[in-house]
Amino acid sequence: xxxxxxxxxxxxxxxxxxxxxxxxxxxxxxxxxxxxxxxxxxxxxxxxxxxxxxxxxxxxxxxxxxxxxxxxxxxxxxxxxxxxxxxxxxxxxxxxxxxxxxxxxxxxxxxx
Amino acid sequence: xxxxxxxxxxxxxxxxxxxxxxxxxxxxxxxxxxxxxxxxxxxxxxxxxxxxxxxxxxxxxxxxxxxxxxxxxxxxxxxxxxxxxxxxxxxxxxxxxxxxxxxxxxxxxxxxxxxxxxxxxxxxxxxxxxxxxxxxxxxxxxxxxxxxxxxxxxxxxxxxxxxxxxxxxxxxxxxxxxxxxxxxxxxxxxxxxxxxxxxxxxxxxxxxxxxxxxxxxxxxxxxxxxxxxxxxxxxxxxxxxxxxxxxxxxxxxxxxxxxxxxxxxxxxxxxxxxxxxxxxxxxxxxxxxxxxxxxxxxxxxxxxxxxxxxxxxxxxxxxxxxxxxxx
Numbered sequence: 001x002x003x004x005x006x007x008x009x010x011x012x013x014x015x016x017x018x019x020x021x022x023x024x025x026x027x028x029x030x031x032x033x034x035x036x037x038x039x040x041x042x043x044x045x046x047x048x049x050x051x052x053x054x055x056x057x058x059x060x061x062x063x064x065x066x067x068x069x070x071x072x073x074x075x076x077x078x079x080x081x082x083x084x085x086x087x088x089x090x091x092x093x094x095x096x097x098x099x100x101x102x103x104x105x106x107x108x109x110x111x112x
Numbered sequence: 113x114x115x116x117x118x119x120x121x122x123x124x125x126x127x128x129x130x131x132x133x134x135x136x137x138x139x140x141x142x143x144x145x146x147x148x149x150x151x152x153x154x155x156x157x158x159x160x161x162x163x164x165x166x167x168x169x170x171x172x173x174x175x176x177x178x179x180x181x182x183x184x185x186x187x188x189x190x191x192x193x194x195x196x197x198x199x200x201x202x203x204x205x206x207x208x209x210x211x212x213x214x215x216x217x218x219x220x221x222x223x224x225x226x227x228x229x230x231x232x233x234x235x236x237x238x239x240x241x242x243x244x245x246x247x248x249x250x251x252x253x254x255x256x257x258x259x260x261x262x263x264x265x266x267x268x269x270x271x272x273x274x275x276x277x278x279x280x281x282x283x284x285x286x287x288x289x290x291x292x293x294x295x296x297x298x299x300x301x302x303x304x305x306x307x308x309x310x311x312x313x314x315x316x317x318x319x320x321x322x323x324x325x326x327x328x329x330x331x332x333x334x335x336x337x338x339x340x341x342x343x344x345x346x347x348x349x350x351x352x353x354x355x356x357x358x359x360x361x362x363x364x365x366x367x368x369x370x371x372x373x374x375x376x377x378x379x380x381x382x383x384x385x386x387x388x389x390x391x392x393x394x395x396x397x398x399x400x401x402x403x404x405x406x407x408x409x410x411x412x413x414x415x416x417x418x419x420x421x422x423x424x425x426x427x428x429x430x431x432x433x434x435x436x437x438x439x
Contacts, residue, residue, distance in 0.1 A: 016297060020274070022162060022237065022360045041234045041360070041375070042404065045162050049301055092359075 002037040004072040007065040008054035011112040017046035024092035029102040034075040038089045071105045116220040121147045122424050124225040129157020131394025131409035132231035133186035138417035140193025149198040151236035156183035161237040161358040206368045227420040230392040237358040245326030252332025253352045267348050269335050272355035278302035281310045292316045383416035389423050391416035
């Protein structure tokens with residue numbers, strides 16, 4: 001199932017979710033955070049920590065930001081700007097540090 | 113709670129979360145000699161590590177139950193059968209020893225057992241480390257406060273902004289010398305009422321700040337805290353409690369020769385793994401149609417233990433009889 005982070009996170013990046021994720025599967029892009037759907041264990045601990053309620057189960061992305069349900073996966077499955085290879089499943093944010101760039105979808109959003 | 117003793121049991125349960133504790137109950141009901149092991153110092157697994165204060169609504173017969181209350185009740189249910197608790201230790205290795213299994217514990221001891229039931233959930237929880245000062249572990253840097261009275265009269269710095277940080281602040285506030293709570297963010301994630309109580313106590317709270325260095329000689333003596341604004345403060349402390357939550361690792365289990373799929377163990381309808389006498393139950397199992405819920409874990413625990421019974425004593429049936437008959 002997995003959870004995903006929606007548009008509400010863009011230019012907010014509170015990062016409390018990263019503090020609580022027990023498998024460190026929330027990664028930091030330039031303007032937004034992304035959940036790795038393969039590494040996510042569906043525990044849901046991150047959901048209530050988000051101050052802008054950006055984190056929802058995939059099937060609840062049915063409104064204006066439905067494309068974000070797949071965009072979290074795209075962050076890992078396709079090579080990001082400036083990256084030769086996709087990130088894949090790095091096994092925890094402590095191994096990668098801040099990624100610093102975003103998917104095309106997120107980069108296309110106007111700054112808040 | 114670590115002990116270097118060796119144990120000889122009928123059934124070793126690996127993981128003291130809800131499924132493991134309930135497996136313990138069923139093993140007790142079948143008259144087995146039980147050991148329950150977990151990397152955490154406390155029983156309860158994921159509930160204890162991640163959401164002790166969360167209400168759970170899908171346990172049969174309990175319209176709503178607080179995480180920590182469910183754990184207490186599961187422990188009370190297994191306790192009459194006097195399981196051997198092996199807490200705060202990692203299971204390092206699993207080796208076949210004749211028809212039985214020999215299990216190496218991280219504390220140096222061994223468990224010899226006829227069957228193993230793995231209720232490892234999403235892996236072993238380890239406290240999230242501070243980015244600095246790991247060399248002061250056991251010399252002032254701690255991750256749990258099982259006995260607050262041991263810290264009476266000391267200068268204590270708690271790092272974190274969740275329930276554990278605030279629960280321990282509450283426990284230490286009346287007895288510590290000076291108590292400081294340092295949190296990376298502006299807002300906290302604990303119970304609102306507890307936050308309020310701590311804010312109105314003599315606890316010094318520093319937000320938007322990180323511990324950037326720990327100083328000391330034999331023992332820890334002070335902590336450097338850097339605020340987001342860039343200003344630095346050094347606080348005298350004999351004890352630093354890092355309450356930063358937990359990180360789950362699959363741990364050595366992946367090396368035991370179990371048939372696995374990602375982080376899960378493949379089982380059949382009797383919860384048997386590919387290894388003889390090794391069963392699994394709860395969130396860690398995988399089979400077609402699997403649903404990862406506490407209630408499913410309870411059912412799988414009952415299936416695993418009652419099928420394990422026939423491995424321990426082939427003259428016994430899988431069906432345990434009804435618990436209501438044993439009064």
